[in-house]
Amino acid sequence: MTTSRSPRLLISRPEQREALTSTVRMELIETLCATGPSTVAALASRMGRTPHSLYHHVRQLLEAALIRKVETRRNGAREQAVYDVVADVFEIAEGAGDAALDEADRKMVGVILRKTEREFRAALEADPAELRSGEFY
Numbered sequence: 001m002t003t004s005r006s007p008r009l010l011i012s013r014p015e016q017r018e019a020l021t022s023t024v025r026m027e028l029i030e031t032l033c034a035t036g037p038s039t040v041a042a043l044a045s046r047m048g049r050t051p052h053s054l055y056h057h058v059r060q061l062l063e064a065a066l067i068r069k070v071e072t073r074r075n076g077a078r079e080q081a082v083y084d085v086v087a088d089v090f091e092i093a094e095g096a097g098d099a100a101l102d103e104a105d106r107k108m109v110g111v112i113l114r115k116t117e118r119e120f121r122a123a124l125e126a127d128p129a130e131l132r133s134g135e136f137y
Contacts, residue, residue, distance in 0.1 A: 009066070009087035017092070017104035019064035023111050024049075025057045029066065029085060037070050037084040058083060066090070 011017060019025055031046055032038060040058055044051040061067040062083075071082040092105065 005085060006087040008089045008091055010091050010093050011066075012093035013064070014100050014104060016064045016066060017101060017108065019060050019066055020090075021104060021107035021111055022057060022060070023115050024054070025061055026111055026115060028054065028057055028061060029090070032067060032083065032085045033088070037082045039073065039080045039082055041080065043083075 011020070020029070027047055028043060031043055035042075035046060038046070040051045040054050044054055047054075058067070062069070065086060067083050067085050069081045070084045073080045073082060092108070
């Protein structure tokens with residue numbers, strides 16, 4: 001399977017920014033960027049979550065055109081969609097004083113800070129012998 005990602009996506013629409021105001025959706029984007037096209041079940045396994053907990057977030061990212069369905073795989077009698085990000089790099093456009101965009105930007109920064117704090121705490125609590133190179137960066 002080959003997918004073509006754009007090198008860069010300028011995030012300028014309010015619904016795109018709003019889609020990135022969730023820690024789970026940010027994690028989904030990061031996981032897809034790092035691992036490539038995946039099913040919801042594979043993403044859930046990598047993220048330590050249940051597939052059921054991700055479907056809503058995947059729909060939100062699809063509606064915002066931040067991810068796309070790249071393939072359908074058959075798993076027994078069921079079909080599973082395979083998703084990937086639309087770009088290698090996501091760049092946030094300036095809000096230029098738009099109140100809705102500014103609020104979404106504040107929420108995104110909050111999500112990033114909360115996620116960073118969780119990763120920092122996990123790194124502090126982890127056994128150094130169990131850490132893989134590059135796991136925490």
